[in-house]
Amino acid sequence: MSVVQFEAVDRIFRSGGAEVGALVGVNLQAERGELVVVMGASGSGKTTLLSIAGGLDRADRGRVTVLGEELGRLSERQLARMRLTAVGFVFQELNLLAELTLEENVALPLEGAGTGRHAARSAARAALARVGLDGMGRRFPDEISGGQQQRVAIARAVVGDRRLVLADEPTGSLDSETGVEIMKLLRTLCDNGATVLLSTHNPANAEFADRVVHLRDGRLERIEERAAPAGREAAR
Ligand SMILES: Nc1ncnc2c1ncn2[C@@H]1O[C@H](COP(=O)(O)OP(=O)(O)OP(=O)(O)O)[C@@H](O)[C@H]1O
Ligand SMILES: [Mg+2]
Secondary structure, three states, X not given: OOOEEEEEEEEEEEEOOEEEEEEEEEEEEEOOOOEEEEEOOOOOOHHHHHHHHOOOOOOOEEEEEEOOEEHHHOOHHHHHHHHHHOEEEEOOOOOOOOOOOHHHHHHHHHHHOOOOHHHHHHHHHHHHHHOOOOOOOOXXXXXXXXXXXXXXXXXXXXXXXXXXXXXXXXXXXOOHHHHHHHHHHHHHHHHOOOEEEEEXXXXXXXXXXXXXXXXXXXXXXXXXXXXXXXXXXXXX
C-alpha cells in the first residue's frame, strides 16, 4: 500500500473570470521509507500538492489516498483527526509557539488528539531525541538556533506514531550548511520507515530523494528515480 497516492488529480482555482490549474492530471505515489522531492518554479503547484496530501485542501477531480484512506470520502472532522494522528507538517517559516518549551511544542499534536499529558510529554522527549535534541526539551524556541528550531518542527511532525511528513520548503530560510543537515535528518527518518514529501527550489536538496517530481504550471512534467540517494544510511 502506498503511503500517498494521487490519481489524475486536478485542483482548479477560480478568481474573477479566470481559472488557474494549480494541479492538472497529477499522478504520484510515495511508498513507506521514501523521500519524494517536489520541484518547480514559483506558482507551479508545490504547496497545493502538499496541502491536498495533508487534507488541508481538497482535489476538484481525481483521487487522493493517504495511508489507505481516500481523502475525498472523509469529512472535515476526519481530515482534522488525520492531521493530528498520522500526518505532520513542516513549513519554511519556523512555526513554533514562542511561549511554550520545545517539549510542549512537540507534544501539542498528541495532546490535541487526546493523549494524556504525561504520555504526550514522554513521546515528545523521544521525538526530540530522534532529531538530535536529546535533553533540550525545557528550552524555549528563542534559546536555540534556526536549524535547531527546524529540527523541533520535524520532531513535532513525527511525534507519536505519525508516518507521513509533508515539508514545504523546510530549508528555505536556513543557510546551505544547515539546510544539508536538515536534509540528512529527513533522509534518516525515511531510512527508519517514515515517508517524506518535500517541496524545494534548491536542486541540492533533490540529491537526498528517492524520487524527484518536477511540476510545471500544475502538470507533472518529469519524474526522476534515484537508486542511491545522498545520505542514505549504509545499513539498510
Ligand atoms: N487560494 C488560492 N486562490 C487562488 N489561486 C491560488 C490559491 N492558492 C494557489 N493558487 C494559485 O495556484 C497556483 C499554484 O500555487 P502554489 O502555491 O501551489 O505554487 P508553489 O509551487 O507552491 O509556489 P511557490 O514556490 O511560490 O511557493 C498559482 O498560480 C497560485 O497563484
Ligand atoms: Mg509554495
